[in-house]
Amino acid sequence: AVVSTQSTGTLIFGVIIDTFADLRSEKQEKDEILRNTCFICSLERGAFDNKTVSFEEHFRMEHNLWHYLYFIVLIKVKDPTEFTGPESYVYEMVKNKKLDWFPRMRAMSLFSDEAENDQNEFRDVKVGLEGVMKCIEGLSKQLNDLKDQMTQQRKQKQRTSLLGGITGSPSSLAGGMSSVTT
Numbered sequence: 001a002v003v004s005t006q007s008t009g010t011l012i013f014g015v016i017i018d019t020f021a022d023l024r025s026e027k028q029e030k031d032e033i034l035r036n037t038c039f040i041c042s043l044e045r046g047a048f049d050n051k052t053v054s055f056e057e058h059f060r061m062e063h064n065l066w067h068y069l070y071f072i073v074l075i076k077v078k079d080p081t082e083f084t085g086p087e088s089y090v091y092e093m094v095k096n097k098k099l100d101w102f103p104r105m106r107a108m109s110l111f112s113d114e115a116e117n118d119q120n121e122f123r124d125v126k127v128g129l130e131g132v133m134k135c136i137e138g139l140s141k142q143l144n145d146l147k148d149q150m151t152q153q154r155k156q157k158q159r160t161s162l163l164g165g166i167t168g169s170p171s172s173l174a175g176g177m178s179s180v181t182t
Helices: 002-036 055-062 065-077 085-095 108-181
Strands: none
Touching: 055 108, 065 085
């Protein structure tokens, strides 16, 4: 009977130890999730790598849990006739137990980074277009210069042919006159 009580006690002690180990590992997993995932938007720490805002800044400033809690308390104690548009919207969402007003998988700081990248791309395209425009202006100037040169050459040829015709005529006229005078 002593042996069975002792083995039962060992069995119970083993179950207790296993249960505490499981509880400890669950708590560690939950702590890990809370350390590396934003409670408000569910974005993970990796989403903020190489961005202008770090995960800690995002978690502390942009999606501060306490700010959201204070806002919910505000709309619960504030007179609904004094609500602003966003407050009315959130009030209705909270009243209907909907979480659609939470920014799921979104953060303004990430959108501003994307907008900044778009702005940089736009700036690069603009600089490229300005270079192309300068090149076109240079080519257009060269084309106009060639056109002017061709016009000058054409005028020169016309003058030469006119002068050649005129200088050829007096001699033929003079030759014709000398034949007439003789």
